[in-house]
Amino acid sequence: MFVVLLLLTGCGSEVKTIYLDEMDLASMQTGWGQNQLNKSVDGNPLTIAGQVFEKGVGTHAISKFMMDLNGHGKQFSAKVGVDDESGDKATMEFFVMGDGKILWQSGIMKKGDPAKAVDVKLNRIQKLALYVSDGGDNINYDHADWAESIITFTGDAPVPVIPAKQESYILTPPTSPEPRINYPRIFAAGQSKPFLFRIPVTGEQPIKISATGFPEGLKLDENTGIISGETANAGTCKIEVTATNQKGTDVKEIEIVIGGKLALTPPMGWNSWNCWGLSVDQQKVKAAAEIFVKSGLAGHGCAYINIDDGWEAAERTKNGELLANEKFPDMKALADDVHHLGLKLGIYSSPGPKTCGGYLGSWEHEMQDAQTWAGWGIDYLKYDWCSYDEIAADNSLPEYHKPYLKMRKCLDAINRDIIYSLCQYGMGNVWEWGGEVGGNLWRTTGDINDSWASMSGIGFGQEQSSPFAKPGNWNDPDMLVIGKVGWGPDLRETKLTPDEQYTHISLWSLLSSPLLIGCDLTQMDEFTMNLLTNDEVIGINQDPLGRQAVKISDEANKQVWMKKLSDGSMALGLFFTGSNIPEEAFSWDGNPQSAKVGITWNELGLQVKQTVRDLWRQKDLGVFDSGFETDVPYHGVVLLKVSGAK
Numbered sequence: 248m249f250v251v252l253l254l255l256t257g258c259g260s261e262v263k264t265i266y267l268d269e270m271d272l273a274s275m276q277t278g279w280g281q282n283q284l285n286k287s288v289d290g291n292p293l294t295i296a297g298q299v300f301e302k303g304v305g306t307h308a309i310s311k312f313m314m315d316l317n318g319h320g321k322q323f324s325a326k327v328g329v330d331d332e333s334g335d336k337a338t339m340e341f342f343v344m345g346d347g348k349i350l351w352q353s354g355i356m357k358k359g360d361p362a363k364a365v366d367v368k369l370n371r372i373q374k375l376a377l378y379v380s381d382g383g384d385n386i387n388y389d390h391a392d393w394a395e396s397i398i399t400f401t402g403d404a405p406v407p408v409i410p411a412k413q414e415s416y417i418l419t420p421p422t423s424p425e426p427r428i429n430y431p432r433i434f435a436a437g438q439s440k441p442f443l444f445r446i447p448v449t450g451e452q453p454i455k456i457s458a459t460g461f462p463e464g465l466k467l468d469e470n471t472g473i474i475s476g477e478t479a480n481a482g483t484c485k486i487e488v489t490a491t492n493q494k495g496t497d498v499k500e501i502e503i504v505i506g507g508k509l510a511l512t513p514p515m516g517w518n519s520w521n522c523w524g525l526s527v528d529q530q531k532v533k534a535a536a537e538i539f540v541k542s543g544l545a546g547h548g549c550a551y552i553n554i555d556d557g558w559e560a561a562e563r564t565k566n567g568e569l570l571a572n573e574k575f576p577d578m579k580a581l582a583d584d585v586h587h588l589g590l591k592l593g594i595y596s597s598p599g600p601k602t603c604g605g606y607l608g609s610w611e612h613e614m615q616d617a618q619t620w621a622g623w624g625i626d627y628l629k630y631d632w633c634s635y636d637e638i639a640a641d642n643s644l645p646e647y648h649k650p651y652l653k654m655r656k657c658l659d660a661i662n663r664d665i666i667y668s669l670c671q672y673g674m675g676n677v678w679e680w681g682g683e684v685g686g687n688l689w690r691t692t693g694d695i696n697d698s699w700a701s702m703s704g705i706g707f708g709q710e711q712s713s714p715f716a717k718p719g720n721w722n723d724p725d726m727l728v729i730g731k732v733g734w735g736p737d738l739r740e741t742k743l744t745p746d747e748q749y750t751h752i753s754l755w756s757l758l759s760s761p762l763l764i765g766c767d768l769t770q771m772d773e774f775t776m777n778l779l780t781n782d783e784v785i786g787i788n789q790d791p792l793g794r795q796a797v798k799i800s801d802e803a804n805k806q807v808w809m810k811k812l813s814d815g816s817m818a819l820g821l822f823f824t825g826s827n828i829p830e831e832a833f834s835w836d837g838n839p840q841s842a843k844v845g846i847t848w849n850e851l852g853l854q855v856k857q858t859v860r861d862l863w864r865q866k867d868l869g870v871f872d873s874g875f876e877t878d879v880p881y882h883g884v885v886l887l888k889v890s891g892a893k
C-alpha cells in the first residue's frame with residue numbers, strides 16, 4: 248500500500264507551496280511589537296508605496312526568521328518593502344539567505360519605495376533565513392513587510408528553526424558575609440532641606456554602622472545606616488564610615504555635599520512603568536520599597552522608588568489641587584513608609600494637560616502640583632512631554648525649553664530636594680541643553696522595550712550625548728528591561744537573552760545612565776538579582792568623576808567602549824554586537840556564536856603595560872604588555888577595568 252502511494256505521488260516530488268503567513272512564526276524575531284499575519288506590525292493592511300497586499304507578514308526591523316528546508320526547497324518569492332505606516336525616515340534592507348550565504352538582498356529601502364520582487368531558487372538549500380536589517384540607522388518606526396511571500400517545495404514542508412534558548416549563567420560572585428560599604432560614596436542635598444541617605448552596606452546582619460565628621464544637624468541610625476536631619480552647613484564634608492559585624496569591619500570615606508547640585512552620581516532605583524504600566528498601585532510600590540531593603544538591593548545603592556504614570560485622579564479638587572486616584576489611597580503615608588526605610592519616592596507628571604497614559608497633567612497648575620508633591624514628601628519627578636505637543640507653538644528650542652524651565656522654578660520654590668528627570672524622548676538634542684533648563688537627567692530616546700534591537704539600538708546609539716554627562720546631569724537611555732516585565736498587569740520574562748542582559752547592564756554602567764530597575768521585584772530570580780548586585784560593575788556606573796563612555800572602535804560587528812574613572816583607570820566594554828552582518832545574524836550550525844574582540848593600549852593612548860580585571864567575575868586576568876583580546880559571546884560583553892601596572 249505504502250509503495251503504491253509513493254508511486255502515485257511520484258516519490259514525494261509533487262511541487263507544493265506554502266505562504267509565509269501559513270507557517271508557525273512564533274520563532275520570528277521582531278525589533279518592536281509583534282509580527283502580524285496579513286497585516287502590518289501595527290495591524291493595518293500591508294501597504295507598500297500605496298500598493299495593498301492581502302497576504303504576507305508585517306514585522307519590524309531588526310527581524311529574523313530561519314527555516315529548515317532539508318534540501319526540499321524550490322523557490323522563494325515575495326514582494327518586500329517599507330510599510331507606509333513607517334516613520335518618514337525609516338530605512339531597512341531585506342535579505343534572503345541560504346546556508347550562510349546571501350541569496351538576495353534588496354539594497355537599502357526607504358518609505359515610499361515601491362515593493363521589490365524577490366524570486367530566488369532554493370535548490371539543495373538546507374537552511375533558509377529571512378532577515379531585515381535596520382538599514383544602518385537604528386530601528387525607529389522601521390515597519391517591514393514580507394508581502395506575498397511563498398515557498399515552493401517538494402516533500403516535507405519547511406520547518407521553522409527555533410533558536411535554542413540560552414540558559415542563564417551567573418558571573419557575579421556571592422555577596423560577601425563581611426561588611427562592605429558599597430556605592431554611591433558621594434551624596435548631595437540642599438542646604439537646610441530635609442536630608443535622607445541610607446549608607447549602602449551589605450554583609451551578614453546585624454551590622455553596626457558608625458561615622459565621624461558629620462555636618463551639624465545630621466544624625467545616623469547605627470542599626471540601619473540611615474542618615475537624616477537637615478543641615479545649614481553648605482560645602483563638602485567627608486565622613487568616615489565604619490561598618491562592623493561578626494565577620495569583620497569595613498571603613499570607607501563618604502562625601503556629603505550640601506547646597507550644590509543634586510544627583511552627583513546617576514540615580515539608582517526602581518520605576519513602575521516597564522512592569523506595571525498603568526496598573527501600578529500603592530501596595531505594589533510599597534512592596535518594591537520593602538524588597539529593596541529585604542533583598543539587599545538597598546545595600547547595593549538602590550534608593551529611588553519611582554511611581555510612573557497611572558497614579559493621578561480623574562479630576563482636580565475645586566481649588567485645583569491634584570489628587571491621587573483610588574489605587575493610591577494615601578500618598579503621604581506611602582512616602583512616609585518609603586522614607587522610614589531610608590529610601591526615596593518618585594512621581595510622574597506631564598507639562599501638558601494630559602499624561603501619555605491619558606491622566607491629568609500639570610498644565611497651568613505647575614506651582615500647585617510642586618507644592619502637593621513636596622507636601623507628600625516626593626523626592627524625584629519624571630516630567631514627561633506627552634500632550635504638551637498641543638501647547639507648544641512650534642518645534643523650536645525655546646518652546647522645548649519653556650515647560651521644563653517653568654517647573655524648574657516651581658521646584659526651586661519649595662523646601663524640598665526633588666531630582667528633576669526630563670522626558671521628551673531626545674527632541675532638539677536635549678543632551679545639549681537639559682542641564683541648562685535645570686534637569687538632573689533627561690531621556691535621550693523614545694521608549695525602550697525588551698528586544699535586542701531596541702535595547703542595543705538605544706544603548707549603542709548614545710555617542711553624541713556622551714560629552715554632556717557630568718555629576719548632576721545625566722543622559723537617560725531609559726529604564727532597565729531585565730527580569731519580569733510587561734507594561735501592564737500581565738508580566739512575562741524579558742525577551743533579552745542572558746548575554747544580552749549582561750550587555751544591557753554593562754552598557755548602562757559605562758554610559759553613566761540611571762539604573763532604574765523596570766521589573767517586578769517580588770518575582771526576581773537569582774540571575775536577575777546577580778545582574779543588579781555586582782558592586783564592581785555598579786562602581787563603574789557610580790564613579791564620582793561622572794564621565795560617560797565613548798566608543799573607541801566599531802568594527803562591523805564588534806564594538807569597544809571606554810569610560811575614564813576617577814582613580815585614573817579605565818572601564819572597557821568589549822561587545823560582540825553581530826548586528827550589521829546578516830550572515831552572522833544566524834547560527835547556521837546551531838552552535839552558540841562568539842567572536843574575538845580586542846583593543847591595543849595604543850588605541851587607548853596608553854604607553855605602559857596594564858593590569859586587566861574582569862568586573863563581572865571580579866577577577867584579575869593578569870598584566871598585559873600591549874593590549875588585550877578575548878572571546879565574547881554573541882550579543883554579549885566582557886567588561887574590564889584596565890589600570891597601569893606597577
Ligand code: GLA
Nearest residue numbers: 520555556603604631670694
Ligand atoms: C511615555 C514615557 C514612558 C512612560 C509612559 C507613561 O511613553 O516615555 O517612559 O512614562 O509615557 O505613560
